[in-house]
Amino acid sequence: MKVLVPVKRVIDYNVKVRVKADQSGVELANVKMAMNPFDEIAVEQALRMREAGNADEVLVVSIGPAQNQETIRTALAMGADRGIHIEAPHEIEPLAVAKLLKAVVNEENPGLVLLGKQAIDDDCNQTGQMLASMLGWAQGTFVSALEIANDKAKVTREVDGGLEHIEITMPAIVTVDLRLNEPRYASLPNIMKAKKKPLDSKTAGDLSVDIEPRLTIVKVEEPESRAAGIKVADVQELVNKLRNEAKVI
Amino acid sequence: MSILILSDHENGQLSPVTLNTITAATEIGGDIDLLVAGDASGNVVKAAASIANVSKVLAANDKIFENGLAENLTPLLLSLSAKYSHIMASATTTGKNVMPRVAAELDVMQISDIIKVIDANTFQRPIYAGNALSTVSSSEAVKIITVRGTAFEAATAKGGNAAVQSLQSTGDAGLSTYLKSELSSSERPELTSAPIVISGGRGMQDGANFNMLEKIADKLGAAVGASRAAVDAGFVSNEYQVGQTGKVVAPDLYMAVGISGAIQHLAGMKDSKIIVAINKDGEAPIFQVADYGLVADLFDAVPQLEKELG
Incomplete structure (x- = not known):
């Protein structure tokens, strides 16, 4: 089975984002970028499946500007077999991403698509579900355990109340949560090897997909910052403040 | 419309x-x-x-x-x-x-x-x-x-x-089957709607130590939450997680105990009306959003707090 893993290039999670002065978005110039952390978990899962003999190829796709090829190389250095880069603006919406991924699925016929449950930049949490629906496939979202047997997958989902177990028909979409696995680091020899792995490049036009944004960004602004608080000396003072000043207990 | x-x-x-x-x-x-x-x-x-x-x-x-x-x-x-x-x-x-x-x-x-x-x-x-x-x-x-x-x-x-x-049913799509749930049964209020939340982080050191927070929660009618670090470490299960990818809460009072205050945790609680932080590291970023900060060892402060609340 071939496993397709879409990966997104986002601002590194350790970087504090800054809103642009003209309120058109956040500053991306000269900011450290990295693979979306949830997508790293998806790559890792695909690699583990291949190592266990449950997948024979791990194909990574990334949609965005030329620099997204670095993100694909990161996944190849982790151990993925092959990459596809689809040239598009950085700010592409999940609906358009899902349409492009559908076109890739139709060309590549994977048995499973593993995605991160959300990207840490737009926090939309949409792409996997949209792709599943466009393909008419089942979905397992927010998954912390995955077990595939024949044409079914048993998934454990992290839901608001705890854990939920469902069975889905393959081929399927699985979006991964934090506790599915811990992604590996790429070793130096593997980083060197990744440079020679095949990486195709396409455009949205090649796939005949309309990627025009549907939403208009009116403005992006900083949230109101909280006023600085005080340090209390001890527990008595804390309880006194909560009772008599904040009046919350 | x-x-x-x-x-x-x-x-x-x-x-x-x-x-x-x-x-x-x-x-x-x-x-x-x-x-x-x-x-x-x-x-x-x-x-x-x-x-x-x-x-x-x-x-x-x-x-x-x-x-x-x-x-x-x-x-x-x-x-x-x-x-x-x-x-x-x-x-x-x-x-x-x-x-x-x-x-x-x-x-x-x-x-x-x-x-x-x-x-x-x-x-x-x-x-x-x-x-x-x-x-x-x-x-x-x-x-x-x-x-x-x-x-x-x-x-x-x-x-x-x-x-x-x-409405008429639109039928079973035949793609997925529900098997079972493992839901925590708690007498305490639900995390996202509780008026008071007390959360523990990596500083709690062990899942068993969360009972210190539970005692306070029971006195205040509060829900218990946790940081991602505490959930990843296996102290408590995923439904406790407050943060960017967990639950977002905005109670009247949020108490962060042994939580350093990573960006992704702050995303889940910084709209709380009053934030209290208890942490032995006075430089922890959680103090930048806390209305009342107490620099103290939580293993001393939390039992004292329970006593003070009577």
């Missing part, structure tokens, strides 16, 4: 967060219909019909809808979509699971996790874990929206008398 809301329910009870989503819909304006899917008991339909401001309750009482499988709920929502200008759900794990499927089928870009209604087409939502707020407008014929419950007051649960209309 007319708005359809997919209601959340659990164990035969309407989830309180649906009331917050109704308030968001009220701010948009127009008739509000509530869809209740898979309510075997009939209690949820009854509760939904008595909410003020609800025009109609649509009841699809087929057991295939009971567990909120997205593959089954999507055709049901699509069968109703032509009549509405907005289709909304709470940004719960149910709403997040289902709504993008509906949006994709309608070829509409969804607006996720809104925190403010500017007008019927324009909404504010957090991005980058709440470190920036994006205002977006949509010209789509139907707006597909998920709502962050903590950003809106709860609508009045009583005083309404909505008509109930039964």
Whole structure:
């Protein structure tokens, strides 16, 4: 089975984002970028499946500007077999991403698509579900355990109340949560090897997909910052403040 | 304008967060219909019909809808979509699971996790874990929206008398089967709607130490939460997690105990009215958002706190 893993290039999670002065978005110039952390978990899962003999190829796709090829190389250095880069603006919406991924699925016929449950930049949490629906496939979202047997997958989902177990028909979409696995680091020899792995490049036009944004960004602004608080000396003072000043207990 | 809301329910009870989503819909304006899917008991339909401001309750009482499988709920929502200008759900794990499927089928870009209604087409939502707020407008014929419950007051649960209309089931999509749930049963209030939350982080050192927080929670009528670090370390299970990818809470009082205050944790609690931090590291970033900070060893401070609360 071939496993397709879409990966997104986002601002590194350790970087504090800054809103642009003209309120058109956040500053991306000269900011450290990295693979979306949830997508790293998806790559890792695909690699583990291949190592266990449950997948024979791990194909990574990334949609965005030329620099997204670095993100694909990161996944190849982790151990993925092959990459596809689809040239598009950085700010592409999940609906358009899902349409492009559908076109890739139709060309590549994977048995499973593993995605991160959300990207840490737009926090939309949409792409996997949209792709599943466009393909008419089942979905397992927010998954912390995955077990595939024949044409079914048993998934454990992290839901608001705890854990939920469902069975889905393959081929399927699985979006991964934090506790599915811990992604590996790429070793130096593997980083060197990744440079020679095949990486195709396409455009949205090649796939005949309309990627025009549907939403208009009116403005992006900083949230109101909280006023600085005080340090209390001890527990008595804390309880006194909560009772008599904040009046919350 | 007319708005359809997919209601959340659990164990035969309407989830309180649906009331917050109704308030968001009220701010948009127009008739509000509530869809209740898979309510075997009939209690949820009854509760939904008595909410003020609800025009109609649509009841699809087929057991295939009971567990909120997205593959089954999507055709049901699509069968109703032509009549509405907005289709909304709470940004719960149910709403997040289902709504993008509906949006994709309608070829509409969804607006996720809104925190403010500017007008019927324009909404504010957090991005980058709440470190920036994006205002977006949509010209789509139907707006597909998920709502962050903590950003809106709860609508009045009583005083309404909505008509109930039964819907034909759209059938089992045959793609997915519900097996079982492992839900924590707790007498304490639900994390996202509790007026007080006390959360523990990596500093708790062990899952057993969370009973110190539970004792305080029981005295204050609070819910217990945790940072991602505490969940990853296996101290408590995933449903306790407060943060960017866990639950978002905005109680009157949030107490962070042994939590350093990573960006992704702050994303889940920084809209709380009063924040208390107890941490032995006076430089921990949690103190930058805390109204009251106590630099102390939590293993001394927490038992003292319990005593002080009497």
